[in-house]
Amino acid sequence: MSDFSNDIPEAAKLYLSERRLDEVECIIPDLPGIARGKAVPATKFAKQEYFHLPDSIFYQTITGEWGEAAGADGFIERDMILRADLSTATAAPWTGDWTLQVIHDAFDRHGEPVPFSPRNVLKKVVQLYHDQGWEPVVAPEMEFFLVARNIDPAHDIKPMMGRSGRPAAARQAYSMTAVDEFGPVIDDIYDFAEAQGFEIDGITQEGGAGQLEINLRHGDPVKLADEVFYFKRLIREAALRHDCFATFMAKPIADEPGSAMHIHHSILDVKTGKNIFSDDDGEETPAFRHFIGGMQRHMPAAIAVLAPYVNSYRRYVKDHAAPINLEWARDNRTTGIRVPLAPPAARRVENRVAGMDCNPYLGIAASLACGYLGLMAELEPTDEFRGDAYEGDGDFPQVLGQALELFEEARDLHEVLGPEFCRVYGIVKRSEYEEFLQVISPWEREHLLLNV
Structure with a gap:
């Protein structure tokens, strides 16, 4: 993914023109629509094919409590595989440095879309x-x-x-x-x-x-x-x-x-x-x-x-x-x-x-x-x-x-x-x-x- 900058939208390229990208916010919408994820240095994102978050982010209520939705295996917080959709890369122009946001899609360990990820629901x-x-x-x-x-x-x-x-x-x-x-x-x-x-x-x-x-x-x-x-x-x-x-x-x-x-x-x-x-x-x-x-x-x-x-x-x-x-x-x-x-x-x-x-x-x-x-x-x-x-x-x-x-x-x-x-x-x-x-x-x- 080292050449990811070639695959991002023109607006993101324009935002970064003659500027050095500092950070990428790797995000995914949860059930309420809150952005979950992590911020990584741009150099790390360039080498990153995916990253992990636990599936429990989709079991959390708006108050920060948890619904008992983990299924038969219990609340073991399996890792999801989150892959960047580079077509969603966009500026975060309110930040103090040069930052991009990128929405990620959630997959399980078998490569199947996580069915309770909201973006996957709409895609379905x-x-x-x-x-x-x-x-x-x-x-x-x-x-x-x-x-x-x-x-x-x-x-x-x-x-x-x-x-x-x-x-x-x-x-x-x-x-x-x-x-x-x-x-x-x-x-x-x-x-x-x-x-x-x-x-x-x-x-x-x-x-x-x-x-x-x-x-x-x-x-x-x-x-x-x-x-x-x-x-x-x-x-x-x-x-x-x-x-x-x-x-x-x-x-x-x-x-x-x-x-x-x-x-x-x-x-x-x-x-x-x-x-x-x-x-x-x-x-x-x-x-x-x-x-x-x-x-x-x-x-x-x-x-x-x-x-x-x-x-x-x-x-x-x-x-x-x-x-x-x-x-x-x-x-x-x-x-x-x-x-x-x-x-x-x-x-x-x-x-x-x-x-x-x-x-x-x-x-x-x-x-x-x-x-x-x-x-x-x-x-x-x-x-x-x-x-x-x-x-x-x-x-x-x-x-x-x-x-x-x-x-x-x-x-x-x-x-x-x-x-x-x-x-x-x-x-x-x-x-x-x-x-x-x-x-x-x-x-x-x-x-x-x-x-x-």
Whole structure:
């Protein structure tokens, strides 16, 4: 691997031009989407064909505890073989020296992909599409909040102080003045993204106080998941430079809208390059309907992946910019499944249910899995919804415990995502949920202490 610099993307080569590479961060996304791995000197990376980490990194909860997911042999922490995907090499421009990040893929000792590694899960789902002669295309939208530094979990999260010296204001969706309030942070986000070779399709102010949205260009699901994974880190680093935090919690502030990761889907026929959602006359195809039908049928069981934490379910509130059901409609932002305005060649289906707190690899994989099951079973959707979908009833789980029950029973979904992944994921998320249930909340102390 001594000549690895010849195999990295052009943006990484440009970043290092006439500079000496000091360090390489060898990373892999875990179940929550946290970067795990190790940093090595560039000279060592040049000689390194692989490195090891224990498979237990995928059994760890968000709190640092462990789910009992190791299997029949027990918690022996087998070494995985992690191999670099040099196409993911990108700058870490916030570091004090010249550093690259490289995402690695996980294999077992027999050379087989580790089935509960999130990137491998997404690759498996994409391969199922390829086996049918289809090329799935996605475009994620990332919503997040810039908030004041919060170092005491007992304190409420508050909006950050804007450039004007006033706290960021809510209810200013699409306001350019509101975007200007965060100018220095946004400038660093753009600079970091440019150094890393990422193309931003646009940044807008959302409806929450200090809430922004970044749209990414459509493309290959694995590549886009890599970019979201990297973007979360670069946005956090940009915020820290300006004495604020970036948070991707689904619902960080009680009276504000939550943050979603809307996922747009289309599918190309590999042979013709045409969108299978449109026929030669530009009309909607049966495949278009079947994809929506699959999302309606299977997404309730996938909610545990799209909304992975107890906080995730606080986002699904009527009239608060998040769906409460799986109705579908054209150009209607109140439904869980939306068909945006687009010409026939760009006809697509938008999943508005996924939260920004989900692992991007797993969120995209679960969303594609639902559509795939619909395509394979030729499932028909309900009639297109007319009107305000917030006036209807909710038809997916509203708490994590219920979502996990549906996920654990969803055998069709397990076959697409991988039974071993689903086993591990269910155990780890159930462990997290049980940890949460041991915590007594301020609401309980306030209203129950002296009243019951």
